[in-house]
Amino acid sequence: xxxxxxxxxxxxxxxxxxxxxFDIHAGRVTGFLGPNGAGKSTTMRMILGLDRPTRGRALIxxxxxxxxxxxxxxxxxxxxxxxxxxxRSGRAHLVAQARANGIRVRRVDEVLEAVGLxxxxxxxxxxxxxxxxxxxxxxxxxxxxxxxxxxDEPVNGLDPDGVQWIxxxxxxxxxxxxxxxxxxxxxxxxxxxADHLVVIGRGRLLSDSSLAEFLDAASPVSxxxxxxxxxxRSTLVRCLAAADGVRVEVSAAGELSxxxxxxxxxxxxxxxxxxxxxxxxxxxxxxxxxxxxxxxxSVEYASGGTEGKGRQ
Numbered sequence: 001x002x003x004x005x006x007x008x009x010x011x012x013x014x015x016x017x018x019x020x021x022f023d024i025h026a027g028r029v030t031g032f033l034g035p036n037g038a039g040k041s042t043t044m045r046m047i048l049g050l051d052r053p054t055r056g057r058a059l060i061x062x063x064x065x066x067x068x069x070x071x072x073x074x075x076x077x078x079x080x081x082x083x084x085x086x087x088r089s090g091r092a093h094l095v096a097q098a099r100a101n102g103i104r105v106r107r108v109d110e111v112l113e114a115v116g117l118x119x120x121x122x123x124x125x126x127x128x129x130x131x132x133x134x135x136x137x138x139x140x141x142x143x144x145x146x147x148x149x150x151x152d153e154p155v156n157g158l159d160p161d162g163v164q165w166i167x168x169x170x171x172x173x174x175x176x177x178x179x180x181x182x183x184x185x186x187x188x189x190x191x192x193x194a195d196h197l198v199v200i201g202r203g204r205l206l207s208d209s210s211l212a213e214f215l216d217a218a219s220p221v222s223x224x225x226x227x228x229x230x231x232x233r234s235t236l237v238r239c240l241a242a243a244d245g246v247r248v249e250v251s252a253a254g255e256l257s258x259x260x261x262x263x264x265x266x267x268x269x270x271x272x273x274x275x276x277x278x279x280x281x282x283x284x285x286x287x288x289x290x291x292x293x294x295x296x297x298s299v300e301y302a303s304g305g306t307e308g309k310g311r312q
Contacts, residue, residue, distance in 0.1 A: 001026050001179055002047060002148065006056035009042050009203075016042045018203035019056070024181045026147070029174045031194030031211075032183040035295050039203040040183050041079065044152055047181075048077050060148055072101040075148040076141030081133040081156065086126025090117055090136045093125060094143060103144055111139040116165075130157025138166070149173055151182040155189060167193050187288035199291065201298025211287070218290035219283070223263040225256040225270070226279035236275045240266070257283070 002024035009017040017039040024030045034040045045051040047058040049065035057064065060075050068074045084093050094108040112121045115135040120128070125136065134157050141149055149170065155163045163186075170180045170193060184190050190197075197214050199207040207214060227233040233254055240248045240258055247259035258266055263282040270277050285293075 001061060002150075002181060003059045003062070004043075004047070004056070005059075007043065007046060007053055007058055008055040009039070009046060009051060010054045016203055017046070017053075017200075020200065020203075020205050021056075022198050022205060022208045024179055024198075025196070026179045027174055027177050028195035029170050029180045029182065029193055030196045030198060031190045032181060032198050032200075033187075033190065033291055033295075034183075034200040034206075035298055037202075038200045038295075038298065040200065041152060042203075043200070044077075044079055044150060044181075044183070047150060048075070048079070050079075070101045070144070072097060072103065072140075072144035072146065074144070074146055075150060076144060076146040077150040078134075078137035078141045078154060079150075079152045081130070081137040084125040084133070084136065087124055089122045090125050090128065090132075090139075091121040093136070094140060097140055097143055101144055107143060107145075111142045114142065115139045131159060131162055134158055135162070138169070146178075148179040149181065151180075153183055153185070155184060155186060163189060187286070187291055191287040199294060201295045204298075206294055206298065215284055215287065215290055218293060219285045221260060221262050222283040223258045223261060223266045224279070224281050224283050225258065225263075225266055225277055227254060227256060227270075227275060228278050229276060230254070232270075232273075232275040235273055236266075236270055239269055239273055 004020050004022050007017055007020040020043060032040055042051060046053050047060070047065065060068065065071060065075070091108060091112065094111065095105055098105055098108050112118045115138050117132065117135050117139060120132060125133070128136065134154060138154060141151065154166050158166065167189065170182060174180045174195070194211050196210050197207060227236055237248050237250060237256065240246050240261065243261065245260040249257040263280050267277065267280050
């Protein structure tokens, strides 16, 4: 578990992180979201003891990172996949990390195999693609078989197979009861990977909730139904329109959009009235749209409505 309490970081008159308080629990994948400049990387750096907080604390299993005797055995981290000497081979880089943390060298070959870099491990890291560098960074995070993983943009540069591999990796680690904390700008991937979301904007906490709660809060109750029979469609529309707070729209194709009622309730009403349905589903906004709506006022670099026009 990672515990954040009143975490604040100021650089002169600029507040990068502003009084953050939240917990990252074991047994689930916690996604860390926020616009560029929101303070995500600074927060992760403070968790890992790379930046000193102006105020507050970040604890890993109840202890500051600096107090961990063998940190790679307690927390595996990847903040910058390119932070490797370009002339050093991927294997040599991991061997140095292993020896500094009392980890057997045999473990290096195990993680290189696990991340798919066994054949390229003796090449200079400077020749690696972005995706390969990301795999090497993940290998370093796995080296000590830690109970906590902190990964900043782990899918950068990966092909679709690599993206699925990261998804399986973090979900498997969470299923084993480990703590997983990762950031990403790929909302579609975060939607199928994360169990819980922490969202910040301009250094402040905007949301700390499960993925389901986050989407529910952003989505008014609504449903979509396909009714093939015109008479049944008319019957259902009349019944829905008579219900308090319900709005109904019918498309040219005969599909009903129902605001203010869930798919389950629409299905029950259709069944009660003997109306046959071909399709029925709840309508929810995507994580991307919910995130954009929440952070709209926290974006530091906003694009304009037309090409070449933006906020100065």
